[in-house]
Amino acid sequence: MRLRKQKEENSNAPLIQLVDIHKIYKMGNEEVRANDGIDLVIDKGEFVAIVGKSGSGKSTIMNIIGALDVPTSGKYILKGKDVSKLRDNELAIIRNKTIGFIFQQYNLLKKSNLLANVELPLLYAGFSRRERKRAAMEALTKVGLEDKWRNFPNQLSGGQQQRGAVARALAGKPSLILADEPTGALDSKLGKELLDFLNELNEEGNTIVLITHDRSVAERAKRVVTIYDGKIVFDGNVDEYRKQVLA
Amino acid sequence: MRIIQAFKLAWQSILGSKMRSFLTMLGMIIGVGSVITLLGLMQGATNYLIDTFSEMGTNTLSVSVTNTDTRNVDVDEMYQLAEDNSKIFEGVTPSVSSKYTVKYESTSLSTSVKGVGEDYLTLNSLTLSSGRFISYADIKNRYNACVIGSYIVQELCGGSVSLGDTIRINGDIYKIVGVQQEQAGSEANSTDDCIYISYSNATRLAGSSDISSYTFITKDPEYVTVAETILDNYLYNVFKNEELYTISTSAELLDTINSITTILSSVLGGIAGISLLVAGVGIMNIMLVSVVERTKEIGIRKALGAKRSDIMWQFVIEAASISMLGGLIGIIIGYVATGSIGNIVGVEAAPTTNSIILAFGVSAAIGIGFGYMPASKASKLNPIDALRNE
Known part of the structure; x- marks a missing residue:
C-alpha cells in the first residue's frame, strides 16, 4: 500500500531535481568549485538548454545530470530516486536505462557497424538479440538511416554519424535525452537539421537537456538556463532569454 | 549471454589486428608447443628405455x-x-x-x-x-x-x-x-x-x-x-x-628408471613452462597497451551503461582468447614436432594426453590470470576521463 502511494508520488514528481549541488575538484592545493550551489528542477517533456562559456561549470553539471559523476554535496533526484550517492554499477544502470547520450564527437565505435552501435545500450540492458535488432532498427528508421545499418562509421558522413548517435540515444527509450554540444562538429545547415529533429523529438514528448556554449543553439530550446562561475545566473523561457540577451 | 558477447567482441578484436594478435600469441604458441614436444619426447624415451629393459627381462x-x-x-x-x-x-x-x-x-x-x-x-x-x-x-x-x-x-x-x-x-x-x-x-x-x-x-x-x-x-x-x-x-x-x-x-630397476624419467620430465616441462609464463607477460603487456589505446571505446561503453564487470569480462575474455588460440596452435605444432623430431632421433614419440590438457589448461589460466590486471585497469576507468580521451 505504502509502496503504491510512493510510486504515484514519483510519477507526479519532476524528472530532475537538483538541490544545492556542489562539485569541488582539488587541483594540487587549490580547490576548484565547478558547481557552487545549483538548484534546478526539470519536468517531464521539457526542452532545456544549459548554456555557459567554457569553464562555467556546464560540463560538470552535465556529468552529474548524466549520472557520469556524483556531486561533492547536494542532492540529485532523478525520477524520484536519489542518485547522488550511488556507486559505480548503480550509476551504470541509470545511464543505461534512463539517459540517452548525444555527444559532440558522435562517439560511435569505429570497429562496429551502425546497427551494432545503436544496439550497444540495449546489449548492456540485457535485451535479447531479436529485441535488440528490432528496437535498433526502429530507432534507425526514426532518424532515416534504416538502409545504412551495415555501414561502419567511417563510411558515413558527419551528419549521418550524428544521426546514428541520436538513434543510439533513442534506442533504449530513455526518460531523458542529454545532448552535449550536439551541433559542435556539424556545419550550420546540418546543425539546424539536427536541432529541428530534437524539436520534433520534444514535440513527441521526449525530455531533452541540451548543453551548449552557443546562444543561437540555446535559443532553439523552450527553456534556457545560464551558468556562470558554477552558479545559475538565469533561468527562464526562451523569450525571456532573448530579451535578457538583448538587454 | 554476457560471456558469449564477450567472446564475440574478443574475436572481432583479434581479427581486427591480425598481425598484433599473432605476435602476441607467438609466445604462447612456442611455450605450449615446446611443453608438448618435450614431454612427448621424454615419454617416448622413457618407453624406449622400459622396452629395452623389458627385453632384458622384466x-x-x-x-x-x-x-x-x-x-x-x-x-x-x-x-x-x-x-x-x-x-x-x-x-x-x-x-x-x-x-x-x-x-x-x-x-x-x-x-x-x-x-x-x-x-x-x-x-x-x-x-x-x-x-x-x-x-x-x-x-x-x-x-x-x-x-x-x-x-x-x-x-x-x-x-x-x-x-x-x-x-x-x-x-x-x-x-x-x-x-x-x-x-x-x-x-x-x-x-x-x-x-x-x-x-x-x-x-x-x-x-x-x-x-x-x-x-x-x-x-x-x-x-x-x-x-x-x-x-x-x-x-x-x-x-x-x-x-x-x-x-x-628387475622390477626395482624399472622403478628407478621410472623415477628418473619422471624427474627429467618435470625439469624439462618446468623449463618449457617458464616460456608459458613469459608468454603470459607478453599478453599482459599487449593488453595494457590495448586498454590505453581503447580508452575512448571504454568511455563510450561505460557512458552507455556498461558496468565494471562488463568491461572486465570483455578484456579478460579477450586475453584468454588470445592465449587459448595460441595454445591450440601450439598443441598442433607440438603434435607435429613431437612426431617428426621423434622420427629423426629414432624414438617413437607421441604427445601425451596429460601434456596436452596441462598445456591448454595452463595457457587458458595464464590468459585469464595475466588478462585480469589490464582488464581491471580498464574497468576502473572513469567514463568522463575516458570520453575526453582522444
Missing part, C-alpha cells in the same frame, strides 16, 4: 642360495615348483654363472660362462644362428658341449667357426654345438659375450656339486611380485631363515 627373478651346506633345494624341486604354479611361471632354469678363461687354438680371452638348463633358450627368447642348444642329454651325461655368443666368434675364433670345433674352458675341452644369434652388436660384456654350457658341468667347473642359483621366468611382467611371494614362501619353508637365500627382480 619378467625374470633370480634366486640364489647363499649357504648350501646345511639345507638345500635341488633342481627337480625347483622344476616342480615352477610346474605347480604354471599359471604364474613360464619356467625355470638353473643358472650357474662364472668368469673363465677360454682358449681357441692359440687365442684366449676371459668371458662369462653360464651353466643353464635346456629351457634357457626359449625362456629367454634367444635364437641360434646355427647348430643346437644345450640338451637334456648333455646335462644328464655331463657332455662337454657349449653354445657360444657372437662376440666370442668374432674375438676368439677370428670371425668364423664351424660346429664341432673345440675350445678349452678353464682347461677342459668343449665342443661347439651351436652359435647364438647376434643380439647386442657383438660388444664386449654384452649378451653376445657369453658361453653356455650345461649346469651340471658348470657346477663341476665351479668345484661344487650344488646349484646355487636359478632363473625363474614369469608369464607376464606383472606377475613378478606374486612370483616373488611364492618363491619366498617356498624357500623360507626349506631354509627357515631368510638370510640364506635372495630373490632379486
